[in-house]
Amino acid sequence: MRGGALVALRLAVWLLAGGPLLWLAWLVAGGRLGPNPVEFLEHYSGDWALRLLLATLALTPLRRWSGRAEVLRVRRLLGLWAFVWICLHFATYLTFDLEWSAALLAEDLVERTYIALGFAAWLLLLPLALTSTRGWQRRLGRRWRSLHRLVYPAALLGALHFLWLVKADVREPLVYLGLLAVLLAARLPRRARRRV
Amino acid sequence: MLIRVPPLHPLRESDVTPEAVYRDRRRFLAGLGLAGAALAVPGLARAAVRQPAELAVGNRSELAGGEAVTDYETVSTYNNYYEFGTGKGEPARTAHTLRTRPWTVRVEGECAAPGTVDIEELLTGLEERIYRHRCVEAWSIVVPWVGFPLSRFLQRFRPTGNARYVAFETLYDPEQMPLTRSGVLDWPYREGLRIDEAMHPLAFLSVGMYGRVLPNQNGAPLRLTIPWKYGFKSIKSIVAIRFTERQPATTWQTMAPREYGFYANVNPEVDHPRWSQRRERRLGELWKRDTLMFNGYPEVAALYTGMDLKRYY
Numbered sequence: 001m002r003g004g005a006l007v008a009l010r011l012a013v014w015l016l017a018g019g020p021l022l023w024l025a026w027l028v029a030g031g032r033l034g035p036n037p038v039e040f041l042e043h044y045s046g047d048w049a050l051r052l053l054l055a056t057l058a059l060t061p062l063r064r065w066s067g068r069a070e071v072l073r074v075r076r077l078l079g080l081w082a083f084v085w086i087c088l089h090f091a092t093y094l095t096f097d098l099e100w101s102a103a104l105l106a107e108d109l110v111e112r113t114y115i116a117l118g119f120a121a122w123l124l125l126l127p128l129a130l131t132s133t134r135g136w137q138r139r140l141g142r143r144w145r146s147l148h149r150l151v152y153p154a155a156l157l158g159a160l161h162f163l164w165l166v167k168a169d170v171r172e173p174l175v176y177l178g179l180l181a182v183l184l185a186a187r188l189p190r191r192a193r194r195r196v
Numbered sequence: 197m198l199i200r201v202p203p204l205h206p207l208r209e210s211d212v213t214p215e216a217v218y219r220d221r222r223r224f225l226a227g228l229g230l231a232g233a234a235l236a237v238p239g240l241a242r243a244a245v246r247q248p249a250e251l252a253v254g255n256r257s258e259l260a261g262g263e264a265v266t267d268y269e270t271v272s273t274y275n276n277y278y279e280f281g282t283g284k285g286e287p288a289r290t291a292h293t294l295r296t297r298p299w300t301v302r303v304e305g306e307c308a309a310p311g312t313v314d315i316e317e318l319l320t321g322l323e324e325r326i327y328r329h330r331c332v333e334a335w336s337i338v339v340p341w342v343g344f345p346l347s348r349f350l351q352r353f354r355p356t357g358n359a360r361y362v363a364f365e366t367l368y369d370p371e372q373m374p375l376t377r378s379g380v381l382d383w384p385y386r387e388g389l390r391i392d393e394a395m396h397p398l399a400f401l402s403v404g405m406y407g408r409v410l411p412n413q414n415g416a417p418l419r420l421t422i423p424w425k426y427g428f429k430s431i432k433s434i435v436a437i438r439f440t441e442r443q444p445a446t447t448w449q450t451m452a453p454r455e456y457g458f459y460a461n462v463n464p465e466v467d468h469p470r471w472s473q474r475r476e477r478r479l480g481e482l483w484k485r486d487t488l489m490f491n492g493y494p495e496v497a498a499l500y501t502g503m504d505l506k507r508y509y
Contacts, residue, residue, distance in 0.1 A: 015502055034273075034285065035269075035270040035284075035478065035479050035480070036274060036284070036335060037272035037482070038477060038482060039335070039477075046424070088309060096364055096483065096484075097484065099483065099484075107472075108472070111467065111471070111472070112470060112471060113470065114470060152335070164470065165471075167282075167468065168278070168282065168380050168381060168451065168452075169282040169380045171279075171378075
């Protein structure tokens with residue numbers, strides 16, 4: 001039943017990552033984005049980008065915990081979905097906040113830390129998305145693995161990007177940071193981890 | 197002897213739906229739907245069924261340069277009122293727990309005639325003013341407020357020569373505001389103005405909007421409306437006003453002094469440390485527009501002659 005499990009996992013990824021997109025399309029079609037649609041789009045896409053990025057990082061610990069190797073076979077799919085949401089998030093900001101002005105983007109990058117953090121996260125993930133094919137994996141060989149470790153700083157930058165922009169209520173970004181810390185700690189070599 | 201032969205279709209005059217009701221059937225059905233939804237979602241029930249009472253409004257002044265008034269639905273469902281949740285949509289769902297009657301406002305401090313005023317006394321001689329309202333978060337609305345000039349109200353208490361500032365305080369009652377228990381801000385919410393700012397003819401106290409009593413989430417029953425300053429200066433649900441000699445501590449300034457100043461004048465040239473104030477998004481519009489100096493109320497500039505507005509942000 002290995003094949004069956006993989007199909008189920010793939011389906012779960014498509015539901016988890018594509019479902020919110022369908023829901024968003026339904027909201028847009030019905031004009032149900034609320035009084036500030038742009039803000040809604042930015043928050044909604046940012047939330048899902050961060051959630052899916054964390055979900056991708058959860059796969060390695062999940063494989064270890066479940067002992068099932070097929071878990072890792074949906075990692076690329078989930079990671080790419082996370083990147084799709086990040087691109088949606090970035091495109092919303094570029095379109096409605098900056099109207100695609102390079103000058104405004106440059107100013108934001110220099111003067112606003114949270115923009116710089118988010119942009120850096122996107123930039124780190126861009127080569128990962130581009131080299132996610134089997135061809136690139138083969139061509140880069142061992143360097144592919146090192147390159148794809150960029151996902152860790154990218155996730156950290158993403159979570160900090162959220163923390164940096166909230167006005168007073170930091171509880172939600174702290175939840176994301178906490179989850180990320182747990183997921184990163186789960187990767188430490190066993191001897192470095194203190195037994196609890 | 198009257199012999200009454202019932203017709204084949206025995207309907208009486210009283211069985212007929214009155215024309216007014218019949219013609220109003222869409223609204224009646226909408227009402228049923230609303231009631232159904234209201235039954236399903238208890239919070240919505242209170243929000244939807246209770247339509248605020250109308251207010252008698254005298255003078256009306258359009259002071260937003262002819263810009264379109266934002267719709268009531270938007271203004272009453274997109275609120276920053278942290279006592280009722282930090283999400284913009286939360287206060288409209290949760291502020292029904294605020295009890296706006298009985299309500300009194302205590303006025304004290306550096307004045308010859310301190311006292312307590314009942315909100316009912318403040319509901320006569322009202323005027324309407326259409327003002328722009330610009331939030332520090334770079335969104336804005338245009339609202340027809342109903343109320344009276346702040347100066348007229350303050351003068352009743354005969355401030356003394358020592359009254360250099362006016363401090364305002366929002367109600368703080370964890371029972372009516374259960375979310376304040378999480379302690380996001382240092383309650384009660386406090387704000388303040390310099391006395392000459394408070395006495396400026398544009399400074400306004402609102403008891404209503406769109407011709408009706410203020411919804412709770414918009415700061416019922418009494419809120420400040422200072423159109424040339426960022427929205428957080430326009431403190432909601434006021435219970436106390438104090439004339440002071442020293443500049444009062446205000447909530448956001450205490451919380452993050454680098455980000456929120458005491459003056460908080462709308463100023464496109466002075467950015468918030470984390471975001472730009474040069475442009476803003478008018479709710480209902482997709483694209484941003486330029487933010488105007490003093491939110492488009494240049495008549496207040498005289499209050500700040502000689503002041504470095506980059507330093508006194």
